[in-house]
Amino acid sequence: MSQDEVLATATVVVAQTAARTEVQTATPAVAQTGVRTTGPAAAAPSSATPSPWRSVISRIGGTLLVNELRTMFRRNRNLVLLAALAAIPIAIGIAIKVSLRHHGQNAGGFLAQVSNNGLFLVFASLSLTLPIFLPMALGVVAGDSISGEASQGTLRYLLVAPVGRIRLLAVKGVSLVVFCLVSTAVVSLAALLTGLALFPTGPVTLLSGDSISMGAATVKAVWITLLVAASLLGLAALGLFVSTLTDTPIAAMAVATGVTILCGIMQVIPQLSAIQPWLYTAQWPSYADVLRDPVYFSGIEHNLEIQAGYVAVFTLAAWARLTTRDVSS
Amino acid sequence: MSTGAEVVGAAAPVAAGVTPVATGVAGGVKAGVAAQADGSVPAIATSGLSKRFRGGQLAVDTLDLAVPQGAVFGFLGPNGSGKTTTIRMLLGLITPTAGGCRLFGETVDASRVSTLTRVGALIEGPAHYPYLTGRANLARYDAADRTADPATRARRIDRALEQVGLGSAAEKKAKNYSLGMKQRLGLACALLQPRDLLILDEPTNGLDPQGMREIRSLITSLAAQGTTVFLSSHLLDEIEQVCTDVAIMSRGRLVSQGSVTQLRAGQRARLTVTTPDPADAARVLAEQGGTDVQVAGHRVDCDAREDLAPDVVCAALVASGVRVLAFGVERPSLEDAFVALTGEGFDVAG
Numbered sequence: 001m002s003q004d005e006v007l008a009t010a011t012v013v014v015a016q017t018a019a020r021t022e023v024q025t026a027t028p029a030v031a032q033t034g035v036r037t038t039g040p041a042a043a044a045p046s047s048a049t050p051s052p053w054r055s056v057i058s059r060i061g062g063t064l065l066v067n068e069l070r071t072m073f074r075r076n077r078n079l080v081l082l083a084a085l086a087a088i089p090i091a092i093g094i095a096i097k098v099s100l101r102h103h104g105q106n107a108g109g110f111l112a113q114v115s116n117n118g119l120f121l122v123f124a125s126l127s128l129t130l131p132i133f134l135p136m137a138l139g140v141v142a143g144d145s146i147s148g149e150a151s152q153g154t155l156r157y158l159l160v161a162p163v164g165r166i167r168l169l170a171v172k173g174v175s176l177v178v179f180c181l182v183s184t185a186v187v188s189l190a191a192l193l194t195g196l197a198l199f200p201t202g203p204v205t206l207l208s209g210d211s212i213s214m215g216a217a218t219v220k221a222v223w224i225t226l227l228v229a230a231s232l233l234g235l236a237a238l239g240l241f242v243s244t245l246t247d248t249p250i251a252a253m254a255v256a257t258g259v260t261i262l263c264g265i266m267q268v269i270p271q272l273s274a275i276q277p278w279l280y281t282a283q284w285p286s287y288a289d290v291l292r293d294p295v296y297f298s299g300i301e302h303n304l305e306i307q308a309g310y311v312a313v314f315t316l317a318a319w320a321r322l323t324t325r326d327v328s329s
Numbered sequence: 330m331s332t333g334a335e336v337v338g339a340a341a342p343v344a345a346g347v348t349p350v351a352t353g354v355a356g357g358v359k360a361g362v363a364a365q366a367d368g369s370v371p372a373i374a375t376s377g378l379s380k381r382f383r384g385g386q387l388a389v390d391t392l393d394l395a396v397p398q399g400a401v402f403g404f405l406g407p408n409g410s411g412k413t414t415t416i417r418m419l420l421g422l423i424t425p426t427a428g429g430c431r432l433f434g435e436t437v438d439a440s441r442v443s444t445l446t447r448v449g450a451l452i453e454g455p456a457h458y459p460y461l462t463g464r465a466n467l468a469r470y471d472a473a474d475r476t477a478d479p480a481t482r483a484r485r486i487d488r489a490l491e492q493v494g495l496g497s498a499a500e501k502k503a504k505n506y507s508l509g510m511k512q513r514l515g516l517a518c519a520l521l522q523p524r525d526l527l528i529l530d531e532p533t534n535g536l537d538p539q540g541m542r543e544i545r546s547l548i549t550s551l552a553a554q555g556t557t558v559f560l561s562s563h564l565l566d567e568i569e570q571v572c573t574d575v576a577i578m579s580r581g582r583l584v585s586q587g588s589v590t591q592l593r594a595g596q597r598a599r600l601t602v603t604t605p606d607p608a609d610a611a612r613v614l615a616e617q618g619g620t621d622v623q624v625a626g627h628r629v630d631c632d633a634r635e636d637l638a639p640d641v642v643c644a645a646l647v648a649s650g651v652r653v654l655a656f657g658v659e660r661p662s663l664e665d666a667f668v669a670l671t672g673e674g675f676d677v678a679g
């Protein structure tokens with residue numbers, strides 16, 4: 001046996017000894033996995049009686065949706081947006097109260113009615129936030145929805161988790177619908193509480209001149225909140241689509257918030273009258289028709305049709321884009 | 330740089346460590362791996378896989394890879410050689426411009442991702458929600474996997490955090506994690522469920538030496554339980570220490586594929602003498618039949634051929650009055666093989 005071979009044999013012996021210690025040090029990990037593999041079996045009794053709610057959620061693959069909503073409403077940025085929205089009716093209420101006390105003067109429209117009936121602060125606040133603040137908040141959240149994940153790199157990890165791309169789009173879309181509803185409801189609730197706290201209540205005089213009870217008017221306020229939330233759906237879909245186009249969330253957010261302002265401008269240029277009825281902002285004021293007796297439905301219906309059209313077109317576009325794009329961020 | 334003896338010593342524990350646990354029989358290194366390799370579909374198989382980016386660059390060029398189940402497969406290549414691009418294609422994140430790939434015999438693409446529940450992955454560094462805690466990050470990724478049981482989620486997350494040594498930092502926001510902690514959290518994400526395949530793109534990036542060692546031993550123990558590991562890296566020590574097989578990429582092309590030993594065998598061992606009498610030593614080596622004798626200062630070396638018994642050569646040197654300070658056989662390291670295959674150039678391939 002040559003010296004080299006002796007050396008080699010010695011090395012193998014050393015190596016095998018090392019291997020044994022290696023195996024020993026690895027044993028705790030193996031033991032742990034043993035525990036893990038028995039885990040599901042041990043958990044079987046508890047999962048034998050699953051809550052029906054949970055099984056429904058997992059049937060539709062919705063645990064991600066639950067997580068998405070929880071993440072959305074725990075994120076500081078979104079909470080700040082919602083807090084800012086809540087602050088608007090409070091500020092309006094206080095301003096009206098203060099101006100009443102000092103000048104006894106009154107503004108026009110819904111604002112004029114607030115000092116007589118606190119419930120009108122809901123209508124006034126929605127009419128003031130719908131053109132700018134609500135779309136801005138939504139634009140930020142919608143524009144960030146996919147592009148934010150892409151720029152963080154979390155998109156690739158979600159996709160390999162794995163989440164099918166269609167399911168991801170569905171989860172993001174549904175969570176944006178929830179955001180529309182929550183952001184509008186936050187404005188309404190803040191306005192309702194402020195209105196009730198600062199101003200008198202009583203029968204409500206409608207735009208058509210009739211007078212209805214406070215209870216009936218509150219029901220109308222709920223309907224209006226829902227309609228305003230629905231008015232935002234077209235923009236939500238547009239923002240979702242834009243956010244699939246880029247890995248730069250700021251760009252998507254800028255487009256999604258800016259497009260509402262652009263629509264506002266296009267709305268007042270006479271030469272664009274041909275397309276004006278099809279802008280998603282075209283029928284936004286229609287919700288006020290709920291405050292008539294009988295309710296005028298034509299504007300509301302037109303609004304819902306426009307929103308449905310935008311949702312269909314842009315969701316399809318977002319689907320086409322997301323399911324074919326390379327995720328290289 | 331490692332010498333032959335160290336290399337063998339370092340590589341052996343892995344191979345030896347894999348088998349006893351995996352098969353329950355000590356000593357059957359080859360048999361253990363071969364039994365899985367035969368008969369079963371490869372964990373990863375690509376054929377003619379190519380990706381040309383929109384700029385026109387061919388990042389991956391007709392790649393044919395076969396990773397047998399149970400292997401710890403090292404995927405080596407200089408920066409920009411197409412490793413990450415390949416991994417993204419394997420995972421269905423980007424669409425190949427030609428060719429295709431299969432994981433466990435199933436195609437994976439943008440619309441077919443179900444096979445990925447069997448795969449844990451770390452792709453070009455970790456990514457997290459900075460505003461969520463480490464634990465909440467893992468909960469989100471776990472919720473994303475439809476097959477993950479919500480009932481065992483908390484327990485699996487705790488275990489994954491323990492495995493990567495993040496147990497005590499679980500409640501910190503991810504934005505406050507250090508680079509190495511983020512890397513560990515990324516690994517924890519890959520370990521949330523028992524996986525059949527782990528695809529790890531440079532997993533020890535940014536880790537401290539302890540972290541690297543732990544990750545290596547984690548990989549070894551996972552492999553021992555039968556997990557196939559596909560490990561991309563440019564750290565050759567790492568590959569040498571844990572991998573059974575390697576593939577080497579260069580400019581998007583596969584330049585070599587085989588076992589670590591095979592690859593290193595491509596390089597010849599050298600017989601080296603350190604001596605204050607280099608001229609005499611060179612003469613003796615040549616007399617003994619040494620070829621390619623080279624002298625560099627006090628170091629003289631020649632090809633270590635089979636018929637050149639080191640003990641005889643050493644005795645001859647001493648008999649000729651050469652003062653021998655050091656004598657030995659230097660086995661080439663994987664690094665030598667790597668540089669030989671991918672070139673010395675430092676500039677990345679554009």
Ligand SMILES: Nc1ncnc2c1ncn2[C@@H]1O[C@H](COP(=O)(O)OP(=O)(O)O)[C@@H](O)[C@H]1O
Pocket residue numbers: 328382383384386388406407408409410411412413414415678679
């Ligand atoms: N999205 C992209 N667009 C254009 N070129 C890209 C893209 N991603 C990677 N590349 C190029 O492809 C080549 C391979 O990159 P990559 O796979 O990341 O290399 P590595 O082996 O370092 O992981 C590089 O030259 C890189 O510039």
Ligand SMILES: [Mg+2]
Pocket residue numbers: 412413453530
């Ligand atoms: Mg890379």
